[in-house]
Amino acid sequence: MRFTESMMLPQNAVVLPNDEMRYVDGGVSLQMKRSFLNRSTCKSEAAKYVKSTGLSKTRIAVEIRAHALLYYDVVSLSKASSAIGSSSIARWIKTHANPVDIGGDSAARVAAFYALWAF
Numbered sequence: 812m813r814f815t816e817s818m819m820l821p822q823n824a825v826v827l828p829n830d831e832m833r834y835v836d837g838g839v840s841l842q843m844k845r846s847f848l849n850r851s852t853c854k855s856e857a858a859k860y861v862k863s864t865g866l867s868k869t870r871i872a873v874e875i876r877a878h879a880l881l882y883y884d885v886v887s888l889s890k891a892s893s894a895i896g897s898s899s900i901a902r903w904i905k906t907h908a909n910p911v912d913i914g915g916d917s918a919a920r921v922a923a924f925y926a927l928w929a930f
């Protein structure tokens with residue numbers, strides 16, 4: 812994404828180096844793939860990022876798959892909303908599915924990822 816206009820920052824704004832910004836955003840960004848609908852594929856993909864994210868393989872795998880389920884409409888927004896108890900979190904998961912930014916999630920979103928693993 813490119814911006815063509817200048818942005819005014821507050822006087823107390825702190826400019827972060829690019830590598831620090833990636834850490835804040837989660838550190839790993841994955842392009843969505845249909846193969847992420849498969850639990851085993853998610854676990855294999857997750858194993859690659861355990862060290863760099865500090866998250867468990869399972870934690871990463873459930874996040875990847877939750878995004879894939881909603882991105883490819885395998886689970887409808889209404890079913891997901893019902894399963895996790897929040898339509899806003901379900902919509903967030905779907906709209907942030909490509910790319911998937913691993914980590915940096917609230918406890919509510921992490922709980923939603925685990926709930927969606929059952930589908």
